[in-house]
Amino acid sequence: MQDTELKIIAFFLNNKAIGVKTSTGIEKSDLVVCNADFPYAVKNLIKDKYYKDEYTDEKLAKMKYTCSTFTMNLGLKKEIPELAVHNIYLGKKFKEGIEAAFTGAVPENPSLYIYCPSRIDRSMVKNGGECLNLMLRVPNLLFKEISWNNTDMELLTNKILKELENIPCLEDIEENILYKNYVSPLDMESKFNAYAGTAFGLSPTLTQTNYFRPHYRLSSADNLYFVGNSVHPGPGISLVLNSSKIVAEEILSSKFH
Numbered sequence: 001m002q003d004t005e006l007k008i009i010a011f012f013l014n015n016k017a018i019g020v021k022t023s024t025g026i027e028k029s030d031l032v033v034c035n036a037d038f039p040y041a042v043k044n045l046i047k048d049k050y051y052k053d054e055y056t057d058e059k060l061a062k063m064k065y066t067c068s069t070f071t072m073n074l075g076l077k078k079e080i081p082e083l084a085v086h087n088i089y090l091g092k093k094f095k096e097g098i099e100a101a102f103t104g105a106v107p108e109n110p111s112l113y114i115y116c117p118s119r120i121d122r123s124m125v126k127n128g129g130e131c132l133n134l135m136l137r138v139p140n141l142l143f144k145e146i147s148w149n150n151t152d153m154e155l156l157t158n159k160i161l162k163e164l165e166n167i168p169c170l171e172d173i174e175e176n177i178l179y180k181n182y183v184s185p186l187d188m189e190s191k192f193n194a195y196a197g198t199a200f201g202l203s204p205t206l207t208q209t210n211y212f213r214p215h216y217r218l219s220s221a222d223n224l225y226f227v228g229n230s231v232h233p234g235p236g237i238s239l240v241l242n243s244s245k246i247v248a249e250e251i252l253s254s255k256f257h
């Protein structure tokens with residue numbers, strides 16, 4: 001769905017998905033493939049409890065979730081040839097810093113992934129300079145310690161910029177910023193419907209991995225398939241691609257072939 005928001009997955013009475021309801025009306029279809037985050041979809045897009053299978057709101061609330069991310073995008077007026085396309089910056093007390101996202105905190109000295117695509121693609125910066133995408137792992141919205149309001153954002157962006165000044169070629173980063181925006185866990189939840197604003201969906205813990213992860217189909221509903229982060233086989237681009245391959249093969253080998 002590009003310009004329309006999926007509102008509900010609709011079913012026939014005989015346990016079959018027959019289409020979806022969107023912001024512009026009802027779309028009938030032979031089958032439905034849902035790429036929205038599984039816990040979000042089951043909680044919000046399936047209204048009838050029967051079709052949720054074991055995934056009641058209570059069960060979803062008890063499951064384990066991955067962290068979220070805070071992403072800052074910067075347009076800089078200065079070129080920084082010292083940067084590579086992919087850069088990893090390790091802050092002080094790296095282990096504590098990485099664990100902070102799972103205790104509801106933001107580390108004092110954040111470690112950062114710094115992506116600088118303009119190093120190999122100058123068309124991204126028409127008037128010269130550099131564009132950066134900075135990523136920090138942060139707690140998901142199930143942790144209530146951070147409210148992600150404007151004050152929290154200001155504190156966090158300042159903390160990140162201060163940390164960046166430790167990198168020799170970025171000491172003067174602040175005075176070179178032409179453009180700045182960010183994507184917070186709240187944006188992940190409201191713009192992308194990620195359950196609890198997570199970046200990677202359900203945690204791949206032992207009891208939520210492989211066969212124990214939600215399957216691509218609920219036993220209560222035929223013709224409804226799920227792909228993505230939170231279903232089998234797991235999170236991350238390569239596994240998500242695998243999940244869509246599995247679903248595509250399943251559909252092709254079914255009566256729709």
Ligand SMILES: Cc1cc2nc3c(=O)[nH]c(=O)nc-3n(C[C@H](O)[C@H](O)[C@H](O)COP(=O)(O)OP(=O)(O)OC[C@H]3O[C@@H](n4cnc5c(N)ncnc54)[C@H](O)[C@@H]3O)c2cc1C
Binds near residue numbers: 007071
């Ligand atoms: C900052 C960041 C960095 C990452 N880095 C890496 C990395 O380096 N390597 C890696 O392997 N993985 C990485 N990941 C994880 C990877 O991006 C995800 O695992 C993957 O994108 C999940 O794919 P998906 O199809 O499940 O979900 P998405 O890519 O989120 O796609 C789901 C789509 O469904 C749409 N949608 C949701 N609800 C509705 C609705 N009701 N109606 C219509 N559309 C809807 C959403 O808007 C979204 O476009 C990263 C994630 C983040 C956030």
